[in-house]
Amino acid sequence: MRGVALLLCAGTVMSMNGLLFRGVESASDWQVIFWRSLWMAGVFAVALTVRERGRLDRAFRRAGPVILVAGVILGIGNISFSLAILNTTVANALLILSASPFLSAIFAWLLMREAIGRTTAVAMALALAGVAIMVFEGLGAGRFFGNVMAVVTLVTHAGFIVTLRYARNVDMVPSVCIAGCVAALGGLAGLAPGFGLVLEANDFLMCALMGIGTMGLGFALFTMGARYLPAAQTSLLVMSEVILAPIWVWIFWDETPSNLALIGGVLVLGAVFGQAALTMRRGVGRRRAG
Secondary structure (H helix, E strand, O other): OHHHHHHHHHHHHHOOHHHHHHOOOOOOHHHHHHHHHHHHHHHHHHHHHHHOOOOHHHHHHHHOOHHHHHHHHHHHHHHHHHHHHHHOOHHHHHHHHOOHHHHHHHHHHHHHOOOOOHHHHHHHHHHHHHHHHHHHHHHHHOOHHHHHHHHHHHHHHHHHHHHHHHOOOOOOHHHHHHHHHHHHHHHHHHOOOOOOOOOOHHHHHHHHHHHHHHHHHHHHHHHHHHOOOOHHHHHHHHOHHHHHHHHHHHHHHOOOOOHHHHHHHHHHHHHHHHHHHHHHHHHHHHHHHO
16 A cells, blocks of 8 residues: 555656646746756755765765666656657657556567567557557647657656666666756757756746656655555556646646547557556466465
8 A cells, every 4th residue: 555655646746747847938948958857866966965874976886887877868768758748748748658668578578588478569569559649640730849759758768667677686766866967968958059047937946846846756756666566556556647647737738639649548558557457467366376
């Protein structure tokens, strides 16, 4: 019950991301990327410093070079996620991203030779078909760039998951701090002439709430809750973010996805929920048989 509560809270907190992005009034995409990422890096740097009793360097040395790889992957994903949310509907971005468990399974098979069951393969095909529908839907709706950035986020998120699986005995929290720094540098590099780092008060607040709340607190709740539950239940409960995020922007910003995007989203969510439910059912059966 503790794990369920923590993961539901994590999904709810992270679902506010789209709402906060829509609350930005005048800042450019790259200004938002810089400030939200800098806040996230700062939050995790402070948390690690407190945990290590002032020896922040010790956490990075103990983890080893794998955190640099994970941090760069996640940092690129943070940039592409921001560009996706800012250039397509929240529903499109998150529904595409929800296919990450299946893409991570493909990466794990390619890189680590982890087996893929028949049921998982069928679910993958359905999910990837749904992603394809949503991406090409953006061609006619003027959201193609945002949908493509969502696919880039899908790839990096899956890569990060596989890196976590590969280094399962390593404390990967420092990689999140690195990711924030990488994304902040990307945001700084992407600033167009005439756009400085100074934001209006409202936009600065939105970025701070994203960095501290939806990214900092959300990730902390996720990592705590994931310890108590199997992977299938974890992925299912975190889907609360995908369900709630479009609802928030629909209520407060009247943002609705197209019918074609909804069809693609139904395919993706159906595959995720079906695979997770079947995995949990098999787990229960094995426990009873044992």
